[in-house]
Amino acid sequence: MKSSDADILIIPGWSGSGPDHWQGRWLAKLSTAQLVEQEDWYKPARDAWASRIVAAVRAATRPVVLVAHSAGVSAVAHAAEYLKPGEVAGAFLVAPASETAKRAIPGMEQAFTTHRRERLPFPAVLISSATDPYCTQDEAKALAEAWGAEFVDAGDSGHLNTESGHGPWPDGLLRFAGFLRGLSAVPQKQIQS
Structure with missing residues (x-):
């Protein structure tokens, strides 16, 4: 699969991803990428964030690939509970936030702080830094x-964000291209009535 064959949904974490963050750059660079906008980037709420992801997936017209960072990874795991097999072609998950760290974030809803531990209904790669x-x-x-x-072990890379020097993150873009190539061809998404 090529990026032009998919609807790429960018899912930032707490506080969103600005234009200098690798997610912001991918949003600007990849023609089929779109941001999954949250009502409040500073108060992640499990059901609200998950429902925005599910709605974006169901509004897509091509196979869907999710690209999540930090608390956005948790949101994808929560949304997976409501997604049927075949609705998402794959997920590229980067730098998950730990359950302990999320408790320290102001405004974080308690229900958001526990990761779902069930198998995702789509192929995924999880990238983490030592x-x-x-x-x-x-x-x-x-x-x-x-x-x-x-x-995937990203080595000594911090939180894989702008502060850790991963604004452009060319290695991540190459890894993402490889991930896309590894996804099996998915038929054109059927628009449901």
């Missing part, structure tokens, strides 16, 4: 295993 201050690699590996996601 030096991420918001999630240990042991926790990220456990999440990847529970979700049935491929685990």
Whole structure:
């Protein structure tokens, strides 16, 4: 699959991703990318964030690929509960926030703080850094295993955000292209009435 064959849904975490963040750059660069807008980027609410993702998936006209960062990864896992097999072609999950770290974020809804531990109904890759201050690699590996996601060690890369020097993140874009190529061809999405 090529990026032009998919609706790429960008799902930022707490506070959103600005134009210098790799997600903001991908949004500007990839012609089929679109932002899943949340009502309040500073007060993540499990049901509200998950329902926005589900609505964006169901509004898509091509196969859907989710690209999530930090608390956005948690939102994808919560949304997966409401998604049917085949609605999402794959998910590219980067730098999940740990359950402990999320409790420290002001405005975070308590229900958002516990990760779902069921297998995702779509192929996924989870990328984690050995030096991420918001999630240990042991926790990220456990999440990847529970979700049935491929685990990728990003080395000494911090939280894989602008502050850690990952504005452009060319290695991530190459990894994403490889992930897309590995997704099996999915027929044109059927528009449901």
